[in-house]
Amino acid sequence: MPLAAAITDVEQLKDRPELARLLAWRAVAVEGAKFDRGELSVYIARNAVREACAILRDDPELKFNFLSDVTCVDWYPSAPRFEVVYHLFSLPRIARVRLKVKLGGDDPTLESITSVWPAANFFEREVFDLFGIRFEGHPYLRRIMMPEQWEGHPLRKDYPVEGYR
Amino acid sequence: MGHLPHIASLEETGDRTMILNMGPQHPSTHGVLRLILEIDGESVVRMMPDIGYLHTGIEKTYEAKFYQQCVPLADRMDYLAPFSNELGFVLAVEKLLGIEAPPRAQWMRVLMNELTRLNSHLVWLGTHAMDIGALSMMLYCFREREDILRLYEALAGQRMFDSYFRVGGLSMEPPMGFFERVKTFAERFPAKVDEYEDLLTANPIWVRRTKGIAHMSAEDAIALGASGPTLRASGVDVDLRRDAPYSGYEKFQFKVPVSTVGDVFARYMCRVEEMRESTKIIQQCLAGVPEGPIKADAPKIVLPDREKMKTQMEALIYHFKIITEGFTVPPGEVYMATESPRGELGFYIVSDGTAKPYRVHVRAPSLANLQTLAKMCEGRLIADVVAAIGSIDIVLGDVDR
Numbered sequence: 001m002p003l004a005a006a007i008t009d010v011e012q013l014k015d016r017p018e019l020a021r022l023l024a025w026r027a028v029a030v031e032g033a034k035f036d037r038g039e040l041s042v043y044i045a046r047n048a049v050r051e052a053c054a055i056l057r058d059d060p061e062l063k064f065n066f067l068s069d070v071t072c073v074d075w076y077p078s079a080p081r082f083e084v085v086y087h088l089f090s091l092p093r094i095a096r097v098r099l100k101v102k103l104g105g106d107d108p109t110l111e112s113i114t115s116v117w118p119a120a121n122f123f124e125r126e127v128f129d130l131f132g133i134r135f136e137g138h139p140y141l142r143r144i145m146m147p148e149q150w151e152g153h154p155l156r157k158d159y160p161v162e163g164y165r
Numbered sequence: 166m167g168h169l170p171h172i173a174s175l176e177e178t179g180d181r182t183m184i185l186n187m188g189p190q191h192p193s194t195h196g197v198l199r200l201i202l203e204i205d206g207e208s209v210v211r212m213m214p215d216i217g218y219l220h221t222g223i224e225k226t227y228e229a230k231f232y233q234q235c236v237p238l239a240d241r242m243d244y245l246a247p248f249s250n251e252l253g254f255v256l257a258v259e260k261l262l263g264i265e266a267p268p269r270a271q272w273m274r275v276l277m278n279e280l281t282r283l284n285s286h287l288v289w290l291g292t293h294a295m296d297i298g299a300l301s302m303m304l305y306c307f308r309e310r311e312d313i314l315r316l317y318e319a320l321a322g323q324r325m326f327d328s329y330f331r332v333g334g335l336s337m338e339p340p341m342g343f344f345e346r347v348k349t350f351a352e353r354f355p356a357k358v359d360e361y362e363d364l365l366t367a368n369p370i371w372v373r374r375t376k377g378i379a380h381m382s383a384e385d386a387i388a389l390g391a392s393g394p395t396l397r398a399s400g401v402d403v404d405l406r407r408d409a410p411y412s413g414y415e416k417f418q419f420k421v422p423v424s425t426v427g428d429v430f431a432r433y434m435c436r437v438e439e440m441r442e443s444t445k446i447i448q449q450c451l452a453g454v455p456e457g458p459i460k461a462d463a464p465k466i467v468l469p470d471r472e473k474m475k476t477q478m479e480a481l482i483y484h485f486k487i488i489t490e491g492f493t494v495p496p497g498e499v500y501m502a503t504e505s506p507r508g509e510l511g512f513y514i515v516s517d518g519t520a521k522p523y524r525v526h527v528r529a530p531s532l533a534n535l536q537t538l539a540k541m542c543e544g545r546l547i548a549d550v551v552a553a554i555g556s557i558d559i560v561l562g563d564v565d566r
Contacts (some may be wrong), residue, residue, distance in 0.1 A: 089509075
């Protein structure tokens with residue numbers, strides 16, 4: 001089966017319930033959307049991600065009550081450099097949505113969503129450890145995988161595979 | 166991972182409490198997990214897991230490998246359930262490519278995935294019971310695990326890290342007599358599960374060590390990101406094999422064991438019942454393995470058969486190109502979630518159109534399940550910590566990657 005082209009037009013996608021809910025809540029917070037390989041991604045403004053997560057979690061029809069994953073992609077050297085990726089899952093509906101936040105390389109800070117899902121605790125610590133993204137409001141933002149005194153953030157693209165010698 | 170104890174993180178300890186480090190070399194932490202406990206006498210006031218001792222940077226290594234070279238690495242994360250990891254990875258890449266494995270390969274994948282579930286649950290049961298004091302359980306469980314490892318060896322030549330699945334299918338046909346051996350095993354196995362249950366389920370010591378211990382409500386389990394049997398034992402009826410089927414799971418009939426109690430005993434019962442259900446899936450698999458190819462018809466992605474390489478020029482060229490340059494994957498991203506023995510195993514793969522993945526992230530079920538441990542143990546006795554660790558069934562290779 002050949003792959004269908006990705007849809008990146010918000011107008012075409014606005015009937016999808018997840019996107020419609022976010023647009024109705026605050027249209028300026030939605031920076032874009034993409035539907036590719038059966039998966040919906042919504043780009044959210046940096047300062048709105050915590051509230052967007054809470055909206056999707058508490059909506060009586062969407063019920064995205066489970067945080068599957070938080071991770072990050074480094075697009076170095078293009079700008080904005082980082083994309084923080086949230087995978088939300090609805091246990092009652094068995095549906096998924098992906099939220100993405102773009103972050104510049106010089107000040108990679110973002111609000112923490114641990115107040116929405118305590119599950120984000122370890123996930124955000126991992127992103128902090130391996131990418132150097134700071135989550136404001138995280139209860140315990142310290143390295144989780146690497147030793148405390150480690151230098152650099154290994155999953156960044158400008159970090160050599162063999163490590164600094 | 167820190168070399169200094171995180172005492173500062175637990176702030177000032179009170180007059181009555183002290184800090185106790187459990188692990189990283191503690192026999193009942195199932196690998197190199199360190200727990201920092203603040204204790205008041207025998208009871209745990211606060212707990213914090215300290216992980217990362219087994220961090221091997223697999224996600225970084227992926228970025229430097231061709232897609233086909235990534236499959237053996239997937240084995241090495243959750244080393245008790247290698248086939249589940251391989252399956253998650255190959256399904257994610259197949260979704261990126263827009264190809265599907267042929268039916269015979271899908272059935273073999275389901276068969277091996279369920280054998281892996283039995284293998285993983287057997288190690289869990291043996292070690293969990295041994296932690297609580299039922300030492301002989303390990304001998305019984307490892308007896309059956311040995312049979313499964315021999316099946317792995319017959320299939321792929323390896324007892325643990327098989328690298329048997331390929332993007333687009335399987336690496337080779339199962340050997341002659343393989344299905345008969347699996348059949349013999351599947352016929353004998355339910356009686357063995359009865360044997361385990363005879364030893365434990367009504368055993369008064371076992372019941373007193375597990376019932377009402379390390380309780381977790383459904384709300385807490387969902388908020389903390391628990392999945393798999395850990396979530397189902399708290400009363401949330403979700404199993405991705407049934408609810409979001411992949412690799413042909415919709416063709417099989419099985420029940421999903423759920424309990425509403427949410428204690429160690431409930432998690433034990435859920436997993437034991439899962440073993441019985443997995444055996445049923447294996448028997449259904451064996452009853453109808455379809456004939457046909459084991460590799461998808463995608464010559465630029467799947468390696469050609471040896472025989473064709475000796476007679477066809479194209480096959481030789483494709484083989485050379487795949488081995489030396491890898492195969493390219495169209496740009497995009499997918500998140501593929503599968504139900505591993507431990508819970509939701511997700512592969513998030515970003516492709517930039519080259520032969521190497523731009524970014525692979527693994528949503529490790531053990532990492533998320535580990536977050537529930539503090540909730541389970543705080544306010545309870547140290548001895549119950551050991552029961553709680555066993556009951557969430559973490560594998561540190563999966564936690565740290």
